[in-house]
Amino acid sequence: MISKRLFLQQAGGMAAAALSLPSWAQGAPVEGKHYKRLQVAQPISNEKGEVLEFFWYGCPACFRFDPTLNQWLTRKPAQVSFRRSPAIIHGASKAHQRLFFTLQALGLSESLHVQVFAAVQADQEGMGELKGMQAGLSKLGVDAAKFAQFYQSFSVQTRCSQADTLIRSYLGDAYTVPSLAVNGRYITSPSMAGGDAQAVAVVDYLLTLPR
Structure with missing residues (x-):
């Protein structure tokens, strides 16, 4: 878990997850412990369900969590969007x-x-500069010149600014990653839920709550 302050479908799957989490009272996550409710609900782009992950490529905890999250994506409810x-x-x-x-x-x-994600984890310093990114991404088949063009563009800068606004609206100025937002109303994370698998199980549970 990286802290900014410190330098900063489905029912079967849910049931199986609940069985693996005996600490949950009566088989359900506990509000205030395994997840929290936002004081002000945020707008979402999909009324059928939305999950957001706040992460950082350089975060070891995010990197460890990523395979679990990617596996969840293969079984998430089809109508639920993710970004x-x-x-x-x-x-x-x-x-x-x-x-x-x-x-x-x-x-x-x-x-x-x-x-x-793996490339940044292996070489954060090199992948923290444009030339290093170009070199690393070229190995993955990315056009280095085109990458630089977009990297320096106003549109990308705008998306970055929008992302900063988004995370502050959900988590304030002091936050940890990885964190997950569900339906604009709830926040959970591996540290809150008690582990990576537990975090996605909490997400499954939160998706069942009234929106």
Whole structure:
């Protein structure tokens, strides 16, 4: 778990998850312990259900959580939308945020997500600068010149600013990653839920609550 302050479908799956979490009272997550309710509900883009992940490519806890989250994505309810939002933890994470939105602008953020995550974890310093990103991404088949063009664009800067506003609206100025927001009303995380698998099980539960 990385703290900004410190430098900063389905029922069967839910039932199985609940069985693995005996600490949950009566088989259900506890509000205030395993998740929290936002004081002010945030607008969502999909009334049938929405999950947001706030993360940072350089966060070891986010990297550990990613396989569990990706597995959940293969079984999430089809009507529920999901999106990732890169968080600013410190100076280096600003470059990684721009990296994410550049790949998104190129239509590559999902197809290269796992590989890019691993590349940043392996070389955060190198992947914290444009030239290093170009070199690393070229190995993954990304056009280096086109990447630089988008990386320096106003549209990518705008997406970064919007992401900063989004995470503050959900988590305030002092937050941890990875964190998950559900339906604009609830927040959970592996640290709150008691583990990576528990966190996605809490998400499953929260998706069943009235919106």
